Amino acid sequence: MTVAATPTATSVVSLEINGEAVELEVPSSRLLVHLIRDDLDLTGTHIGCDTGNCGACTVHVDGVPVKSCMMLAVQAQGTRITTVEGLAPDGELTPLQQAFSAAHALQCGYCTPGMLMSASALLEQNQSPSEEEIKVALQGNICRCTGYWNIVEAVQEAAKGGAA
């Protein structure tokens, strides 16, 4: 059964993830984050709070950041998804990722995939964000280690270097 107008307990979902087309059958109750982590083994996307507050599970769906724990996998039918693995597909860190490293914008690193996805979405829309705009863009991402200053600084540095 594909996603259709008749209610079903499982659905075949086809989507594009990090440039690759995938199609798999999932229970309709499955969260997108579980499809990404458990079915596709892309474990860079983290589960922090599982209640939509922490943003560790942030991915891009059709180019905009969303929390993948607050979306069903079936809702992603036909979408184009980018996870943190998709930022640097050839393994070389992007300027934003390098800036996170240089500015010590992570400590334990658990929130970092979500931070990177929110920050990269911002930089795609706005190449020279103000400090305030960076803070608003990262409002949905919680970090318990850094106190945020270094993260904001990393995004500023990446923007100065022309990162997107």
Next chain:
Amino acid sequence: MLLREVEYARPSTIEEAVALLTEHDGARALAGGQTLVNVMKARAASPDVLVDLADLDELRTISFSADGGTLEIGAMVTCTALAASSEVEVARPVLAEVASTIADVQVRNRGTIGGNVCVSDPTNHFPPLLSALDASFTVRGAAGERVVPAGEFFVGVYMTAVGEGELLTKVSVPTRKPGTGDAMAGLTLGAHGTYVVSAAATVGPEGARVVIGCVSSTPVRATAMEERLAGGDYSQSAVKAAAEGLGATLEPPSDVHASADYRRALAEVSAVRAVLQAAERAKG
């Protein structure tokens, strides 16, 4: 988190969606899912069938009525789309302003105006604001369409006039007339968090409408305050005087965030701030 088993359908027309909601007991419309998916995790709601409205493009439009007097917002318009809409910017900018302060970027990208009002959570932003703006709500069912005024739309905590087998399709907001200003004020948990108490106000040639949120199961019109403002004096002292005693008329809840008495005090302060800002904006 694993959710309880649920069936899922994604209709391609409003008629199909209404039919699905009518035919299946325990069916529930799924808009952006930014509340519903969470309450399903908590098992606070356990729908048997989710009717995903994602493909109903006609619910994602923002347009004007034929006479231009009403801004018509599809139920599936996201907070992000509201905040970026040129129509909203021209016709009722307070909607964009408030939409851009709900939760965070990720939630605004998925969360919809229809979902925000249909959840009817007393701490949500849009119920008091749309009540102050005198919005009306178009509800589609198997028997046809009806239009519900804001005063009758919000029925209780998590309850609206949208009945079983029905679907909210459109929120209609009168466009801002010259000399009219709108504002929303209150105390939130964190910069863009949910409200502890909110007040929405619109001030114009026809007087003021003031609505308080988070103090009852549904938004509360501050009618006595509105009457005291009928003279059109929006000086700080006059607005403060008009709000006096408003708190005593309310029966707000006490919880971990605020006592009932504190909410009464906040209601007066918030109402004053909202009216003063709305009056300032009404000047042009």
